[in-house]
Amino acid sequence: MTRQLSLNAFIHDTGHHEASWRHPDSGVDRVGDIAWYQDIARKAEAAKLDAVFLADGPVWWGTSHRPSNQFEPITLLTALATVTDRIGLIATASTSYYEPYNLARLFASLDRISGGRAGWNIVTTQGDEAAANFGQVVAASAETRYARAQEFLDAITRLWDSWEDDAVVADRESGVYVDVDKVHPIDFIGHFLKVKGPFNAPRTPQGRPVYVQAGSSNEGRNFAGRNAEAIFTAHQTLADAQAFYADIKAKARAFGRNPDHVKVLPGISPFIGDTPAQAKELYDEFNRLTVPAYGLQQLTAIAGVDLSDLDLDKPVPAGIFDGAGDVLNNNRSRLQVVANIVERDRPTLRELLHRLAGGRGHNVVHGTPVQIADTIQEWFEGGAADGFNVLPPLFPQHLEAFTSKVVPILQERGLFRTEYAGSTLREHYGLPRPDSQYATDLPVAAGQN
Amino acid sequence: MTRQLSLNAFIHDTGHHEASWRHPDSGVDRVGDIAWYQDIARKAEAAKLDAVFLADGPVWWGTSHRPSNQFEPITLLTALATVTDRIGLIATASTSYYEPYNLARLFASLDRISGGRAGWNIVTTQGDEAAANFGQVVAASAETRYARAQEFLDAITRLWDSWEDDAVVADRESGVYVDVDKVHPIDFIGHFLKVKGPFNAPRTPQGRPVYVQAGSSNEGRNFAGRNAEAIFTAHQTLADAQAFYADIKAKARAFGRNPDHVKVLPGISPFIGDTPAQAKELYDEFNRLTVPAYGLQQLTAIAGVDLSDLDLDKPVPAGIFDGAGDVLNNNRSRLQVVANIVERDRPTLRELLHRLAGGRGHNVVHGTPVQIADTIQEWFEGGAADGFNVLPPLFPQHLEAFTSKVVPILQERGLFRTEYAGSTLREHYGLPRPDSQYATDLPVAAGQN
Numbered sequence: 001m002t003r004q005l006s007l008n009a010f011i012h013d014t015g016h017h018e019a020s021w022r023h024p025d026s027g028v029d030r031v032g033d034i035a036w037y038q039d040i041a042r043k044a045e046a047a048k049l050d051a052v053f054l055a056d057g058p059v060w061w062g063t064s065h066r067p068s069n070q071f072e073p074i075t076l077l078t079a080l081a082t083v084t085d086r087i088g089l090i091a092t093a094s095t096s097y098y099e100p101y102n103l104a105r106l107f108a109s110l111d112r113i114s115g116g117r118a119g120w121n122i123v124t125t126q127g128d129e130a131a132a133n134f135g136q137v138v139a140a141s142a143e144t145r146y147a148r149a150q151e152f153l154d155a156i157t158r159l160w161d162s163w164e165d166d167a168v169v170a171d172r173e174s175g176v177y178v179d180v181d182k183v184h185p186i187d188f189i190g191h192f193l194k195v196k197g198p199f200n201a202p203r204t205p206q207g208r209p210v211y212v213q214a215g216s217s218n219e220g221r222n223f224a225g226r227n228a229e230a231i232f233t234a235h236q237t238l239a240d241a242q243a244f245y246a247d248i249k250a251k252a253r254a255f256g257r258n259p260d261h262v263k264v265l266p267g268i269s270p271f272i273g274d275t276p277a278q279a280k281e282l283y284d285e286f287n288r289l290t291v292p293a294y295g296l297q298q299l300t301a302i303a304g305v306d307l308s309d310l311d312l313d314k315p316v317p318a319g320i321f322d323g324a325g326d327v328l329n330n331n332r333s334r335l336q337v338v339a340n341i342v343e344r345d346r347p348t349l350r351e352l353l354h355r356l357a358g359g360r361g362h363n364v365v366h367g368t369p370v371q372i373a374d375t376i377q378e379w380f381e382g383g384a385a386d387g388f389n390v391l392p393p394l395f396p397q398h399l400e401a402f403t404s405k406v407v408p409i410l411q412e413r414g415l416f417r418t419e420y421a422g423s424t425l426r427e428h429y430g431l432p433r434p435d436s437q438y439a440t441d442l443p444v445a446a447g448q449n
Numbered sequence: 450m451t452r453q454l455s456l457n458a459f460i461h462d463t464g465h466h467e468a469s470w471r472h473p474d475s476g477v478d479r480v481g482d483i484a485w486y487q488d489i490a491r492k493a494e495a496a497k498l499d500a501v502f503l504a505d506g507p508v509w510w511g512t513s514h515r516p517s518n519q520f521e522p523i524t525l526l527t528a529l530a531t532v533t534d535r536i537g538l539i540a541t542a543s544t545s546y547y548e549p550y551n552l553a554r555l556f557a558s559l560d561r562i563s564g565g566r567a568g569w570n571i572v573t574t575q576g577d578e579a580a581a582n583f584g585q586v587v588a589a590s591a592e593t594r595y596a597r598a599q600e601f602l603d604a605i606t607r608l609w610d611s612w613e614d615d616a617v618v619a620d621r622e623s624g625v626y627v628d629v630d631k632v633h634p635i636d637f638i639g640h641f642l643k644v645k646g647p648f649n650a651p652r653t654p655q656g657r658p659v660y661v662q663a664g665s666s667n668e669g670r671n672f673a674g675r676n677a678e679a680i681f682t683a684h685q686t687l688a689d690a691q692a693f694y695a696d697i698k699a700k701a702r703a704f705g706r707n708p709d710h711v712k713v714l715p716g717i718s719p720f721i722g723d724t725p726a727q728a729k730e731l732y733d734e735f736n737r738l739t740v741p742a743y744g745l746q747q748l749t750a751i752a753g754v755d756l757s758d759l760d761l762d763k764p765v766p767a768g769i770f771d772g773a774g775d776v777l778n779n780n781r782s783r784l785q786v787v788a789n790i791v792e793r794d795r796p797t798l799r800e801l802l803h804r805l806a807g808g809r810g811h812n813v814v815h816g817t818p819v820q821i822a823d824t825i826q827e828w829f830e831g832g833a834a835d836g837f838n839v840l841p842p843l844f845p846q847h848l849e850a851f852t853s854k855v856v857p858i859l860q861e862r863g864l865f866r867t868e869y870a871g872s873t874l875r876e877h878y879g880l881p882r883p884d885s886q887y888a889t890d891l892p893v894a895a896g897q898n
Contacts, residue, residue, distance in 0.1 A: 022621045029619065032651065034531070034562045058550050060649035064629045067619075070650050072558035078527040079562050082483070101507050101582040102547060106555075109521035113483045113528050132645035133550040170478065170516075172471045175740040180513045196581035200509035201519045202481065291624040 005380055005416045006230070006263055006387030006429055007407070008051045008090065009044040011037060013067045015394035016269050018298070018357045019289035021067050023394060032070040034079050040396050041080040044087055047403035048417050050428040051088030051119060052080065053212075053232070053389060058097050059130040065294035074106045081114035088425030090119030090212055090230075095152035096145050097125060097134045100195055104159040107209045108201055116205030116424035121212040121232065122223075124149050146219040151190035153211070153227055158186035160208045161436040162198035184438045207434045210425050216244065216333035225251025229431050230263040232389050234337055234362045237344075241266050241384035261431055266379065267362030269391035270372045272401040279366040286393055287354040295353035298360070302335050312350040316342050337361045359391050369405035376406070377415060454829055454865045455679070455712055455836030455878055456856070457500045457539065458493040460486060462516045464843035465718050467747070467806045468738035470516050472843060481519040483528050489845050490529040493536055496852035497866050499877040500537030500568060501529065502661075502681070502838060507546050508579040510750075514743035523555045530563035537874030539568035539661055544601035545594050546574060546583045549644055553608040556658045557650055565654030565873035570661040570681065571672075573598050595668040600639035602660070602676055607635035609657045610885040611647035633887045656883045659874050665693065665782030674700025678880050679712040681838050683786055683811045686793075690715050690833035710880055715828065716811030718840035719821045721850040728815040735842055736803040744802035747809070751784050761799040765791050786810045808840050818854035825855070826864060 013031045014021040021028040030036040041052050054073040061068070073091035081089055089110065093103055111118035124145035131139040139145070167182035186197035213220065213228035224231050225248055235241035249259040271286070273279030296307055303321050310316065321339040341347065341355055358364030365375060379385040392398035410416040426433055462480045463470040470477040479485040490501050503522040510517070522540035530538055538559065542552055560567035573594035580588040588594070616631035635646035662669065662677035673680050674697055684690035698708040720735070722728030745756055752770050759765065770788040790796065790804055807813030814824060828834040841847035859865040875882055 019624075021619070021626060022624060024621070026621075028621065028626075032561060038531075058554065058649065060632070060647050062629070064625050064627050067626050068649055068651075070561060072554040075524060075527045075555060075558040075562060078524045079531050082487075082528050082531040097548065098551060099546065099548075099583055102551070105507065105521035106524060109519075109524040112481060112519060113524060129645075132643075134548055135643040170470070172473070172475075172477065175468075175471060175738075175743075176513050177470060177477075177516055178513050180511070183509070194581075194584040196578075198509050200507065200517055202517075289624075294624075 002414045004430075005376070005410060006050045006265060007416065008053045008088075008265065008387075008389045009040070009049050009399055010053045010055070010267065010389050010391045011040055011395070012055070012391070013069065013395075015398065016359050016362075016391035017286045017393035018066055018294065018360075019286055019291070020394045022289045023286065025397060026394060027396075028067065031067050034071070034076070037071070037076060038080055038083045040399060041084050041087060043396055043399060043403065045084045047407050048420055049087060049403070050387070051090050051117075051425055052077070053090040053119075053121065054092060055121070056092035056094075056123075057125060057127075057130055058094060058133055059127065062129075063294060063297060065291050074110055077118075078110055078113055081110065081117065085115075086117070086420045086423060088117045088119055088210070088428055089114055090121055090210070090425075092121040092123055092214070094123050094125040094130075095149040096140065097130065100152055100156040100159060100193060104156045104199060105201070108160065108199070108204045111204035111206050111209055116426070118204075118206065119210035119212050119230070119425050121214055122149065122153065122227070123214060142217060142219050146223055148192040149223060150227075151193050155186065155188040155190065155193050155195045157208060158188055158437065159195065159197055159199040160203065161438050162186050163201070163203045164436050164439050165203050165207075168202050182440070203436060206424050206426050207436065210429060210431060220333065221247060221251060224248060225257075225262070226255045229261060230265055230429060233264065233266050234334065234359070235266050235384075236337060236341060236363055238379060238382060238384055240340070241379060242382065245384050263386040263429055265387045265389045266385050267359055267389045267391050268376070269359035269362050269364045269393055270398070270402060270406070271358075271364070271366035271393055272369055272372060272398065272405060273366070274368065276367055276371065279368060283358070283364070283366040287357055290353065290357045292350065292353060295357055299338070299353065299356060302338060302361075307349070310349050312353075313348050315346050316349050316352055318343065318346070334361045358393060362391055369409055372402075372406045373409040373413070376410065377413065380415065451863045453879075454825070454859060455499045455714060456865065457502045457537075457714065457836070457838045458489070458498050458848055459502045459504070459716065459838050459840045460489055460844070461504065461840070462518065462844075464847065465808050465811075465840035466735045466842035467515055467743065467809075468735055468740070469843045471738045472735065474846060475843060476845075477516065480516050483520070483525070486520070486525060487529055487532045489848060490533050490536060492845055492848060492852065494533045496856050497869055498536060498852070499836070500539050500566075500874055501526070502539040502568075502570065503541060504570075505541035505543075505572075506574060506576075506579055507543060507582055508576065511578075512743060512746060514740050523559055526567075527559055527562055530559065530566065534564075535566070535869045535872060537566045537568055537659070537877055538563055539570055539659070539874075541570040541572055541663075543572050543574040543579075544598040545589065546579065549601050549605040549608060549642060553605045553648060554650070557609065557648070557653045560653035560655050560658055565875070567653075567655065568659035568661050568679070568874050570663055571598065571602065571676070572663060591666060591668050595672055597641040598672060599676075600642050604635065604637040604639065604642050604644045606657060607637055607886065608644065608646055608648040609652065610887050611635050612650070612652045613885050613888050614652050614656075617651050631889070652885060655873050655875050656885065659878060659880060669782065670696060670700060673697060674706075674711070675704045678710060679714055679878060682713065682715050683783065683808070684715050684833075685786060685790060685812055687828060687831060687833055689789070690828060691831065694833050712835040712878055714836045714838045715834050716808055716838045716840050717825070718808035718811050718813045718842055719847070719851060719855070720807075720813070720815035720842055721818055721821060721847070721854060722815070723817065725816055725820065728817060728820075732807075732813070732815040736806055739802065739806045741799065741802060744806055748787070748802065748805060751787060751810075756798070759798045761802075762797050764795050765798050765801055767792065767795070783810045807842060811840055818858055821851075821855045822858040822862070825859065826862065829864065
């Protein structure tokens with residue numbers, strides 16, 4: 001069979017465009033209604049997408065200009081799990097501000113409730129604002145956060161592995177429910193974390209949730225190459241995406257891993273029209289709804305430089321972002337994306353804000369369904385992507401445009417499934433079900449999935 | 450209207466009797482299936498019960514003889530929320546091993562997903578085994594745990610209050626989504642916890658989940674009198690329950706609270722038969738399924754004394770539990786229940802284990818539907834209870850026996866609703882919706898639900 005695309009729907013309140021909530025067709029009055037999200041998940045599943053995905057940060061960003069999340073991601077995905085059967089469910093959660101035992105329980109429960117569809121987007125959470133919600137004055141450095149993240153992942157993996165798959169015997173006759181010899185304390189002792197274990201529930205359908213990672217800093221890439229099974233990333237050009245793709249696959253190989261088990265999934269935010277002009281007009285329509293003050297606030301947060309003196313309608317000075325940002329805490333990879341846009345395209349400040357308004361640095365495209373499908377195929381076959389994280393500018397209309405107009409083209413080209421072959425997220429992504437590291441009697445071969 | 454009973458269904462895998470999973474009719478093969486719990490919740494809602502309840506501890510108890518929880522409670526209740534409309538959803542969570550910001554998000558999300566049906570059973574989690582899963586060698590003392598619990602509750606309450614009810618304006622025209630003057634940093638600085646805030650989502654349907662408490666130690670009672678809106682408690686006799694009830698209501702008054710807004714709900718685990726003899730035989734049938742080694746392990750954990758030299762069929766020596774237990778960490782109130790049984794009834798060790806097998810110290814009764822209803826009415830009208838936490842020995846059969854045979858008698862007597870009057874757990878319990886402590890322009894009167 002031809003190599004297959006992986007496609008996720010990245011869910012984000014009214015849509016990924018920052019001004020989507022202001023659009024007359026937006027669902028701004030429904031973003032606190034769980035049925036709104038359940039409907040989106042059902043639509044994504046009807047199109048046979050691999051997963052829905054939720055970003056997250058344990059902090060309020062303090063803006064008046066945009067809806068904030070009304071739901072915590074793991075509970076939200078649990079509510080989606082109960083109205084869907086196949087689609088994967090990926091939640092972001094922070095290794096800096098959770099305890100491994102608590103987070104292990106939440107994801108294990110989601111994996112069990114969903115029948116093996118959970119994924120965990122592992123983030124370390126930059127920014128002092130989040131740190132201050134957890135008793136810290138300033139956030140730890142990226143190096144420290146990633147060091148803790150590795151410990152966290154090692155500990156939580158041991159927890160998820162601590163019950164061998166056949167630990168539950170449930171023998172009514174003898175009164176033995178659990179074979180305690182197959183339940184293992186993990187005795188994890190690290191620099192940041194100590195966790196005795198064992199976990200308090202049997203191993204889940206997938207063994208572990210799919211490990212996803214979304215940071216593209218140096219620390220993030222190394223962490224991804226070592227641990228991640230899927231990587232969400234933001235690139236504006238094919239060349240940038242190709243370089244990233246090659247780097248990640250090389251890193252995975254260097255860690256002794258099978259690079260096919262590390263899916264690289266760039267973001268794409270498509271404005272779809274029947275003609276190129278219609279698509280461009282849709283893009284412009286949304287950008288006209290933006291509030292420049294909000295865009296400037298977001299850009300300042302990424303760059304850490306004061307932009308208030310710049311004229312909205314003059315080109316952004318070259319080099320303005322050179323060396324910008326608090327190198328310990330800011331989003332260096334995202335800043336690099338922004339700096340590259342300025343360097344390459346010399347936009348006015350307003351144009352730059354519009355470029356970022358659609359997907360916060362993700363690749364915003366406009367075109368006909370065939371043009372969008374062509375771009376996807378070009379990146380997929382050009383060593384830039386194993387699939388995409390799709391960021392519809394407006395929910396549910398632009399998700400429906402993608403699933404009803406672009407997905408069928410990809411299916412006709414043999415690049416995307418027309419039916420689910422498996423029932424777990426691991427199966428959708430073509431990832432093996434991992435054995436427990438404590439397993440004492442492994443099957444001789446196969447049977448692991 | 451006559452004062453009304455509150456009735457909760459306490460959900461616990463195959464049933465509350467420790468040997469229920471061994472019964473030939475048990476659902477032991479389904480306790481990892483979310484549909485099993487959804488079915489139980491639907492049955493409880495069909496009977497118009499106030500809530501379902503889940504106990505919890507972040508630890509594995511290390512026993513081979515009993516199923517462990519397969520789900521984390523908040524995600525489990527989220528899955529129940531999506532298949533029910535009215536019934537309350539109460540999850541246990543620990544103030545010792547969670548961060549307030551994370552737990553605030555989980556419960557707020559559950560409250561929003563369920564349309565205002567969340568309750569939080571606030572526990573401090575005794576025991577070194579749990580502590581060792583969170584980097585601690587030994588658990589803190591009860592005094593320290595409750596001191597942290599009070600800080601935790603103060604901080605999390607501020608988080609839930611930090612968005613005024615009318616903070617979201619969602620004005621498409623002006624581009625203002627949130628009135629930031631109505632979103633308040635909480636700047637909580639305590640001895641154990643520092644939380645800056647504000648919360649990252651709007652205020653939820655109930656404002657805050659219902660605050661439930663279940664510890665009956667001195668610290669627990671003081672905490673409950675000050676904070677709890679519902680109290681789960683274990684008593685074997687009417688007299689003990691009356692004394693507890695009077696004490697809690699007095700404590701609530703001493704804290705300046707309305708004692709009607711503190712519901713005292715003892716546990717009751719009913720074996721129901723068409724005749725007294727049938728009910729007794731059902732009780733005996735379950736006790737014959739117990740594994741004495743398991744019961745001894747549980748009793749030893751409560752008492753902290755070695756019982757292995759005792760004869761199963763000789764009376765437990767009087768005074769054996771005097772001064773027993775690690776006074777810092779063990780379950781003193783539960784131990785007092787056990788000591789009282791020994792003192793009062795002089796059971797053999799086997800009989801004592803059977804008394805505990807049904808409900809771990811909760812009141813296990815057997816009788817006809819009328820007898821069970823009489824007991825409930827006697828406690829309810831005798832100053833011992835505002836309702837009950839019902840612990841069916843076997844799910845779903847014994848829940849169905851209670852709802853189909855006992856509930857109708859209580860309804861005929863005018864003591865229990867035949868339809869839900871409200872849609873939130875606060876409404877079921879007759880509790881007011883709290884104003885935000887940050888509210889700047891409160892309505893003149895009423896309208897607070």
